[in-house]
Amino acid sequence: MTVSSTTSSGNTTLDTIVANSKKATTGSTDALGNAISSAAGGQTLGKDAFLQLLVTQLKNQDPLNPQDNSAFVAQLAQFSSLEGIQTLNTSVNNIAGSFTSSQALQASSMVGRSVIVPTTQAVVDTSKTFSGTAVVPSSVSDATVKITDSSGKVVRTLTLGSEPAGNAAFTWDGKDDSGTLLASGTYTFNAAATISGTSTALTTNLPATVSSVTLGQNGGEMMLNLAGLGSIALSKVQTIGL
Incomplete structure (x- = not known):
């Protein structure tokens, strides 16, 4: 038997x-x-x-x-x-418990930190110079960044000109096209360039501040809650600053 x-x-x-x-x-x-x-x-x-x-x-x-x-x-x-x-099974459960503890420790150190993430929006303090980058897939000659306020109005157009493939850096002094200093708040940055004869939107990497962290459940990924912008997965963060 x-x-x-x-x-x-x-x-x-x-x-x-x-x-x-x-x-x-x-x-x-x-x-x-x-x-x-x-x-x-x-x-x-x-x-x-x-x-x-x-x-x-x-x-x-x-x-x-x-x-x-x-x-x-x-x-x-x-x-x-x-x-x-x-x-x-017992060993895997122990590893999962250790991973959760590690996530909690990592989360506590992220709150209040500045991070660079792929997004089109950013909370801008116009009293300071704002910096970001646009991802250029191939060499271009007419890269631009249009800055829009919360009402949808284009307040400034930054001309980057010719850029090689890579990350094209840009800065904004917080002023509109007429030179008037704007109020601090949330602004949208739309980068574009002509690639193969077609106007193409470019990915922008902008700074943001981590206000809180949501731990992943059941092995899920940790999510960063950005002040005024919503949530983003930790794996999408490009740079972690002070």
Whole structure:
């Protein structure tokens, strides 16, 4: 009689054991049934219950037709695999717990820090010079950055001109096209250039301040909550500053 284990959780189910025990004698079947009831209580079997059933099986085998050695070795291998899977599950759970603790420590150090992220919006203090970059995929001759206020009005157009492939840096003094200093607030930066004869939008990397952090759930990624801008995944951060 062979006891088999399922692959979904690494444990042996009662239905499988009963199905595989039909070849046993009446006496051994009764003993095995009693062992199943006491060891499992109708639940999925663990390694201790598996071993108890294996011992009960050996005690009640037919002496005139004993279990084949290869079948016995196979059942021992199943027991060893089951124990290994349970040990692995424990180790993975411990690693997951350590990862969560590491995330919490990392999160506490991120609050209040300045980061550079791919976005078109930024909270700007117009009393200071604002800096950002535009990602240029190939050499261009007419890169520009249009700055729009919260009402959707274009207040300034920065001409970058010719730029090689890479990150094209730009600065803004907080003034509009007429030279008037604007109020601090949220502004949108739209960079564009002509590539292969077509006007193409460029990705902009702008500074932002981390106001809080949301820890990833069930192994998910940590999210940074940016002041006035919303959330972004930690993996998208280009640079972490002071």
